[in-house]
Amino acid sequence: MFKKILASIGVGAAKVDTVLQTEHLHPGQRFSAEIIITGGDVEQEISGLELSLMTKVKVEGENGDYFVNHVIDKWKIIDKCTVAPGEEKRIPFEARLHSETPITEIHTGLNQSSVWLATGLNIDMALDPTDKDPIYVYPNEAVRTFMQAMERIGFNLVKSDVERGYLTAPSFHSTSGCYQELEFRPISQSVFGIREVELSFVPELHKTHVLIELDRAFRQDGYVDLTIEHDQVNLSKICDQLERLLN
Incomplete structure (x- = not known):
């Protein structure tokens, strides 16, 4: 006993x-x-x-x-x-x-x-x-390449955390009840007039969705999203996409 x-x-x-x-x-x-x-x-x-x-x-x-x-x-x-x-x-x-x-x-x-x-x-x-x-x-190839592209166009990753909630965009909806935010800041404050970029990734089997939050000087935060097909991952192409989005 x-x-x-x-x-x-x-x-x-x-x-x-x-x-x-x-x-x-x-x-x-x-x-x-x-x-x-x-x-x-x-x-x-x-x-x-x-x-x-x-x-x-x-x-x-x-x-x-x-x-x-x-x-x-x-x-x-x-x-x-x-x-x-x-x-x-x-x-x-x-x-x-x-x-x-x-x-x-x-x-x-x-x-x-x-x-x-x-x-x-x-x-x-x-x-x-x-x-x-x-x-x-570890990040999949699409996420890893996207992060490399951010560095190539002049941004440094300064912080990573996970927040409670769901992400919703016209082409995707997250399901886990949480999402990761990767905070990037420009090496030079003059890069595209942007003070901060926060990235959240929502991977699926054959593609990865990206939600991008932009903090621009003297303007309200804005959101854009894009999708990377896993069989079309290309660093130069992603750099070009990012430069167009951030401009």
Whole structure:
């Protein structure tokens, strides 16, 4: 009985660990993992096992901005099972990273974008042990080339964060409940009369949509959007498109 009481507060309870085949992924890429449940000191009933793709989103509050955890995607692994003392259960798992997963592997002075997998083990009459595994998310070719084009026409990436909400434009609509903003500033303040450009990407299977927010001197913010087909990614062409849009 004493061991059961200890297990109910997490001492000697069952543990969960997710082992990814690789932590380095692109949005929309398939990944494989093995979820390992290790029994504790007493037999315990598992009433659910879920895997969640998580990020931190910035929200506005009365006292300023703050960050909260946001679930991008979620998968139910099992509904119910029993774990004997010291028993080890290994569960293979495959899924696809959400296409709108924020990019974490970018070079900027202030990178506030993070992504991880959280494995939650629901144990009857006990605390909920959770395993957190960071994911390193890289831009697809279209996004990477677009960012290179911004640098080539005279802008530096200075900040990255993720905000709560949805993006809507005539040709696309985001679905994850959050969106990443990449903030660029001109190397020279005279570049196109623009003080700041914020980019948000909404990738799909064969194309990536881009929402561009322009902060011009002495003018209100404006929005433009375009779509890059993945089989037509060309740095010079994107540079030309950007120069026309920004002019």
